[in-house]
Amino acid sequence: MKKLLNALPVLMMVAILAACGSNNGAASTPAPTNNTAAEGSEAEVKAPVKTELKMALTVDPDGLDPHRTTAASTFQITNNIYDTLVKVSLDGEFVPGLAEEWKVSEDGLTIAFKLREGVKFHNGREMTAEDVKFSFERLKGEESPRAGDFANIVSITAVDHYNIEFVTKALDVALVSQFAYPWTAIVPEEAAEQLRNNPVGTGPFKLEQWVPQQQIVLTRNNDYFTPAKLEKVSFIMMPDATSQITALQSGELDIISVSGDAVPQFENNSDYSIIETQANAVQVMAMNLDNEALSDARVRQAINYAVDKQALIDTVWWGYGQEIGSHYPPMLKEYLDTNEAIIYDPEKAKQLLEEAGYAQGLTLEMYLPSSYPNYVAAGQVIADQLKKVGLTINIHTVEWGFWLSDVYTGRKYDLTVTGHTGRLDPYALLARYHSESKENYMNYKNERVDEILTQVQQERDEQQRLELYQELQQILAEDVPALYIQSPIGLTVTAANVAGYQSYPIDIYEMKDVYFTN
């Protein structure tokens, strides 16, 4: 007994010491942060306006190299570290970024940019046309997952230090939008190898520290042409929603994203502001037209008639979502309200099923991605509503990796609930409905849709394009290769003294304009 009592604490001490020792040895990445110390001294000096902001994230980004990933989690952050030639305004207009102005040639095949002069990378070197050329070549390179998107650019010429020209092979009527996405960031060649963990850009903030699963700290780039108001932005990794709310309430965080059920905790409370933003995204229940029954438009329509969308949105998203009738988010200017095309009517659903020869019922397999609890919940509500018109739905909740490989790319499913994020160019959102698109996981085929999608790419008249896009929305609303559920409303809660935080039509966190009022 005595030996034992002696041995246990020793063992534990050894374990602790070993751990501490190795931790110190491994602390090669970060310089220690002293947030608490800084806050303390500030309070003493009575400098009341905070300049350090903390925002919660649920997951780490997939690296900070914008040319080597497609993950939204990366671009939400890298947008603050790097710049693009063109930026997008709150209402979706294209405004100067690193390029002061640009000009598209008569034939629409060439675009020329004049760069802002005197812009410096975080390493102190000036950014020139050569860096732009290098960045786009890197983006078109073999290791770039977006290379295909930029294959249409066939030549890049740096005319001089501050002028650069891009030549495209086929006409792209929305060419300028291609230079506004956060993955078209301009990077310096000398730092390119290390960008994943050591990003170097020209942006308003530079990376100070990234401790995976703990935090990402950005500090202000004082050389930026319109310097940010905050000195420091920390993204704190907090996977659990309740923890985030507790941390916001105790003042440890300044900004968090919440789901609808958390709103009542902050509503009518002057300590917080709730920001509602219409997302550039749609959430749908896709149907696989390879299934014989689902290839019949009447069955698909019946499924649409059978689901009470408003009830679904109220149950799953606590009412924070806008009902849609087609694959298009209401926030974009080409949007056409197609909600009238099919209005909830279970009787009509039964009748259509009978006409299609499924009066005796039909069994369908529904796959739901477990990492998206909202999609799982939505699928369950839908399945329940479909049961009432005589359909049997077998629900399979699957892991995200399985969903991606077997359901999404493998197209082995009947029904699945998922979301699609919009781009700046409407074509990118709708292109998956082309019968030959590799992203057409619904196996949808409609000749007129193919025609429209081919035609709209060559149409230089904006009014004509608008009409084509609206016709396409109408076709989808009637032919329903999916049950179009809603365009989600994003909910952000900030401490009341946070101002200037706004949401953009692309998925980014723009921290440059954020500041504290006291």
Added chain:
Amino acid sequence: MVKYTINRLLSGVVVLFVISWITFFVLTVIPGDAALLSLGTDATPERLEALRESMGLNQPWYERYFSWLTHFLAGDWGNSLFFGEEVLTLIMQRLMITVSLAVFSLLLAIPVAAIIGILSAIYQDKWIDRLARTVMQLGDAIPQFWLALIFLVFFSGKLGWFPVPGFIPVEEGWWRSIQSLLLPSIVVAIGLVGYLIRIIRSSMLSALEQDFMLMTRVNGLSSAQAVFKYALRSAVIAPVTTILMQLAGLLAGTVLVESIFALPGVGRLLLVAVEQRDVILLQGTVMFITGVVVCVNFLADILYRVINPMIQFGGERNA
């Protein structure tokens, strides 16, 4: 003893090797890989192909395994596909947090469990025993994530007794750092107490029932003397092994608590490795945890013998 030790060490190496192979193989068989997970719904066949090529996922699995194994044996744990950082660095950054969490929760759980467990064995079927059984059942029945959430909202949020979720590094002060681990440790400890009570109680009961206990009374020892001098010594073996195994198990087993309290520990690292199909990170983390379990097992065996020399090792008498 020497022969036994060598045998145990050798079998440990074999276990490590087999586990490494199984992990690698399982991750190759299950759907989805790191490239697909990275691309998500942006995946097209061309993009997948390009990314797989650049991640080296296009080689057959046995080639990749062999390449990983040779590097690993040479001491190179590789770089995580997802974080880009060295695997060993990532593990070491998290080890202190997880080990502290495990040790703190055991330090909290052991005294409580020992007192209740011993008393409930001595006073079998009395009120203390009934209390112990209730505690055991509560400990087993309360889901850990639920307890963690309630504690977080109540003690950390409402009362402000504990700091908000998130780990405070040691650089910012030892005490603050320990404080940030206290509430999660209590949650883990509550989960452990019930189990430990059961082990201690039953181990104590069987010790009290042994023949030599009767002998101590015959020889004139008081009840208390008998318990402290003989019963405890014989009863302590099973709990010690259990506690050591719990310690090893906690290295990977606190993932829920780590997630809720936003602690960057080994459990969460393992979770990300699986979610992102980060083969290199997963291999490293699994190897590390298996290594610890093997070592602890080994240690438990040795301790067994130190505490109770009556236990004989197979084959030793002939040696």
